Amino acid sequence: MTKTIAILIARLIFGGVFLMAAGFKFADMAATAQYIAAIGFPFPLFFAWVAAFFEVGLVLAFFTGAFFREAAALAVVYVLFLGLAFHGPSHWEGNQMEFGFFVDHFTFIAGLLFAAVHGPGEKLALGWRVNSKPIVLRQA
Numbered sequence: 001m002t003k004t005i006a007i008l009i010a011r012l013i014f015g016g017v018f019l020m021a022a023g024f025k026f027a028d029m030a031a032t033a034q035y036i037a038a039i040g041f042p043f044p045l046f047f048a049w050v051a052a053f054f055e056v057g058l059v060l061a062f063f064t065g066a067f068f069r070e071a072a073a074l075a076v077v078y079v080l081f082l083g084l085a086f087h088g089p090s091h092w093e094g095n096q097m098e099f100g101f102f103v104d105h106f107t108f109i110a111g112l113l114f115a116a117v118h119g120p121g122e123k124l125a126l127g128w129r130v131n132s133k134p135i136v137l138r139q140a
Helices: 003-027 029-038 043-062 068-089 097-119
Strands: none
Touching: 003 029, 003 068, 003 097, 029 043, 043 068, 043 097, 068 097
């Protein structure tokens, strides 16, 4: 029971973080586009919309457990990209706090990697059951 509760809390945290991120984007898409443009990315408004809908997809996966492992793996790549693009080494010289923001992305990545390997837990929303056996890496 404790394990199930911990997994559900972790899923709510993962989903909640991406829900807030998507909510901020939808609340002021122009500001999000401006932030994207500030790092020199092309088509900032287009990518702001893509990011917002991608985050909604992650929210659905984390809250429901559907495509959970795949979503967690994609979220790892996404969070790594965000950390490097928006808080990477080129930002540290002007503001040392950026290094802290950069490192924070890796703590989130660690949790997402753990989730990708171990899955959503035995029970999904609506009583669905899944095979939640952990992935075993074998040496060649």
